[in-house]
Amino acid sequence: MAAKLSFLIVEKSYIIRSGLMQIISNFYETGVVNELHNVENLLKNISGIKPDVLIINAKLIDAVPELILDIRKKFKDLKLIVFVGTRREADNFSVFDLKISVDEPKSLIVEKIQSLINEIKPKKDDNLSENLSEREKEVVKQIALGKTNKEIGETLFISPHTVITHRKNITKKLGIKTVSGLTVYAILNNLIKIEEAV
Amino acid sequence: MLITKNIKPADVILQNYHLIPIISRFGIKFGFGDKNVEQICKQYGIHTDFFLEIVNAFNDKDYNPYEKLRNMSLSLTVSYLLKSHYYYNKVKLPFIENLIDSLEWEEEDNVKNKNVLKKFFSQYRKEVTEHTANEETEIYPYVLELEQNYNNTGKTASSLLEKLKTKSIKDYAETHDELNSSLLDLKNIIIKYLQPAKNQDVTEQILIEIFKLEKDLTDHTELENNVVIPVAERMETELKNRN
Numbered sequence: 001m002a003a004k005l006s007f008l009i010v011e012k013s014y015i016i017r018s019g020l021m022q023i024i025s026n027f028y029e030t031g032v033v034n035e036l037h038n039v040e041n042l043l044k045n046i047s048g049i050k051p052d053v054l055i056i057n058a059k060l061i062d063a064v065p066e067l068i069l070d071i072r073k074k075f076k077d078l079k080l081i082v083f084v085g086t087r088r089e090a091d092n093f094s095v096f097d098l099k100i101s102v103d104e105p106k107s108l109i110v111e112k113i114q115s116l117i118n119e120i121k122p123k124k125d126d127n128l129s130e131n132l133s134e135r136e137k138e139v140v141k142q143i144a145l146g147k148t149n150k151e152i153g154e155t156l157f158i159s160p161h162t163v164i165t166h167r168k169n170i171t172k173k174l175g176i177k178t179v180s181g182l183t184v185y186a187i188l189n190n191l192i193k194i195e196e197a198v
Numbered sequence: 199m200l201i202t203k204n205i206k207p208a209d210v211i212l213q214n215y216h217l218i219p220i221i222s223r224f225g226i227k228f229g230f231g232d233k234n235v236e237q238i239c240k241q242y243g244i245h246t247d248f249f250l251e252i253v254n255a256f257n258d259k260d261y262n263p264y265e266k267l268r269n270m271s272l273s274l275t276v277s278y279l280l281k282s283h284y285y286y287n288k289v290k291l292p293f294i295e296n297l298i299d300s301l302e303w304e305e306e307d308n309v310k311n312k313n314v315l316k317k318f319f320s321q322y323r324k325e326v327t328e329h330t331a332n333e334e335t336e337i338y339p340y341v342l343e344l345e346q347n348y349n350n351t352g353k354t355a356s357s358l359l360e361k362l363k364t365k366s367i368k369d370y371a372e373t374h375d376e377l378n379s380s381l382l383d384l385k386n387i388i389i390k391y392l393q394p395a396k397n398q399d400v401t402e403q404i405l406i407e408i409f410k411l412e413k414d415l416t417d418h419t420e421l422e423n424n425v426v427i428p429v430a431e432r433m434e435t436e437l438k439n440r441n
């Protein structure tokens with residue numbers, strides 16, 4: 001399962017917000033999309049939500065220009081998109097990664113955001129080959145046999161902490177979360193026999 | 199579109215077929231002609247305002263019914279939740295189980311694939327049944343008892359006061375889960391890892407049913423979390439203060 005991107009839209013107007021939402025939700029890479037109506041607690045929200053992309057109306061930062069510099073400094077990997085609702089050619093938006101404006105056609109906006117997404121994607125997809133490693137297969141097998149993290153660690157000579165890391169990666173790769181789901185996977189792929197499952 | 203009491207359900211359903219199971223869940227039978235919501239609700243003895251909140255929430259994902267539902271009697275929400283439980287346990291889950299049972303693979307894989315899926319699904323079914331049974335025997339009667347005593351301005355039943363000393367809806371809130379993770383896994387397994395069955399039409403039906411059930415369960419849990427729990431909490435506090 002490829003990692004999905006998380007978006008945060010900061011916009012006061014409901015109409016514009018739902019328009020932005022509509023555009024964002026159409027990308028293949030889109031995961032969670034969160035909304036904020038103002039810049040109050042924005043820093044706190046970014047820390048909590050950890051979005052990959054932030055979209056903010058230029059008007060909202062007029063009163064607090066230092067806020068965006070702060071965000072840039074604190075969240076180096078966060079991509080910043082500014083939405084410009086009225087003609088403001090004179091402004092300098094160079095602190096942002098991308099500017100989209102109200103009078104642009106859909107095709108252009110989509111194209112610009114897609115290329116920004118493409119810049120992020122390879123990094124997030126790191127070490128995410130769809131196939132399980134031999135070690136991970138062994139862990140799946142042990143889970144399907146009903147073993148606890150501690151027991152799995154003892155059998156495979158790894159720490160319980162490492163087992164947890166393996167489990168997280170397995171779930172990410174397979175998209176399967178529950179023990180019974182992993183058991184089905186293990187049986188279908190002949191990692192264990194159906195009689196061995198708990 | 200906002201559905202109001204003057205609107206004809208026939209028109210709404212023709213536009214959005216997702217409402218079909220909700221209509222049936224209220225006990226409304228099809229063939230209702232051009233009657234409007236108010237007339238149909240009257241005919242079936244359904245609380246019109248409650249019905250409108252539920253169908254609007256189902257019809258428009260941005261519609262938020264919780265505020266209004268919290269101000270209506272909990273017994274309305276509970277009786278709707280009970281009907282949903284029946285629908286999951288007695289209608290949808292057995293239906294999906296039968297579909298799984300009718301999947302077919304080539305000789306040598308048939309037994310294994312079928313057994314593993316059946317076992318998985320029956321475990322899930324048991325999980326749902328236990329979850330709903332607990333709500334039906336413990337949680338719902340308790341919140342209805344709260345409401346009854348809350349509305350009764352006289353003396354609060356001593357049996358309830360006794361319960362309030364040890365019991366709290368918070369305990370339920372903390373452990374209340376969505377019942378969805380197994381369905382999510384099953385979708386993944388069928389779409390990505392299961393050997394293709396000979397009857398792909400059945401596979402398709404199963405997947406569609408799972409998606410629908412998942413959405414239905416999510417809404418159901420939201421209703422419990424956003425209406426039953428906060429209202430019960432409010433009544434617990436008020437009853438404790440009163441006595």
Ligand SMILES: [Fe+2]
Binds near residue numbers: 279283330333418
């Ligand atoms: Fe329930």
Ligand SMILES: [Fe+2]
Binds near residue numbers: 329
């Ligand atoms: Fe529940």
